[in-house]
Amino acid sequence: MKLADIRKEYTIKSLDLNDVSSDPFQQFRVWLNEAMDSDVPEVNAMCLSTMGLNGFPNGRIVLLKEMDHGFVFFTNYESEKGQEIQALPKGSLTFFWPELERQVRIMGSLEKVSELESDTYFHSRPIGSQIGAWTSPQSQKIETREALSKRLEDVEKRFEHEAISRPPHWGGYRLLPIRIEFWQGRPNRLHDRISYEVNSENKWIISRLAP
Known part of the structure; x- marks a missing residue:
């Protein structure tokens, strides 16, 4: 089969402005819970994209480990992604849950979590993972x-x-969103897209976007 011939119709659900929460974090929790209830594999896997030191966008899959006022993941601070974040602390996250025909895109700034948060999560990891962080x-x-x-x-x-x-070079980052978009697949490629953006008053503005 040719790649151009691969095609899927999206028919499972819809997404309307009247149905979503006024809080994008709450809306994300609803979708995340539905994805977990649907046994989506690696449900917390997300593509983290940063700006490479060579000027090209750079993406890789990391795991969401906490969500509070931001989206938290952990890594080696001296890794490629760590160096890129240090140079330009901005990035995006993309979740794709094909079982529900859904995608979430999140854009924002990146900051290190506290030493206590990194310590707490590090010591909750399996021993092998702790050893691996040093190795x-x-x-x-x-x-x-x-x-x-x-x-x-x-x-x-x-x-x-x-x-x-915990190795001093290992810990967490929190992405603080300025924009979150929820995408629901629909028939004929006329997908539903609902966007939340922070305005100058630090309030979330909700909009429907053309597919």
Whole structure:
């Protein structure tokens, strides 16, 4: 089959201005809960896009771990994404839940979460993941897989008789949104799009967008 011939009609649900919450965070929780109830795999997976140091947009999948007044994820601060965020602390998140024919796009600024928040989440992770945070020089070039295995052995030996502390180069970021768009697939590519944008008074303005 040719790629151009792949086509799907979206017919499951609709989205109307009269149906959505005035609070985009509440609307996101409703959709997230429905996605979890529908057993969407990797329901908290999201594409984080930042501006690369080479001037090109750069995206990768990360996992949403908390939602309060922003959207929180954790990573290595010295990784490629960490360096990009340090240079330009702005980004976007994209969720795609094909089982519900839904997409959510979120745009905003990025900030580090507090040390306490990073510590709390780090110590909630499985031991193997804690060890992994110390082991991997994320995004750096390595010679072989065996070299990574040797680093793992060294880290395991280091923490054999002591509690695993959070690496200083590892922690969380929070994306603080200025725009959130909810997309619901509809027949004939006439999809429903509802956008929330923050105005100068820090209030959310809701609009319907053409598909």
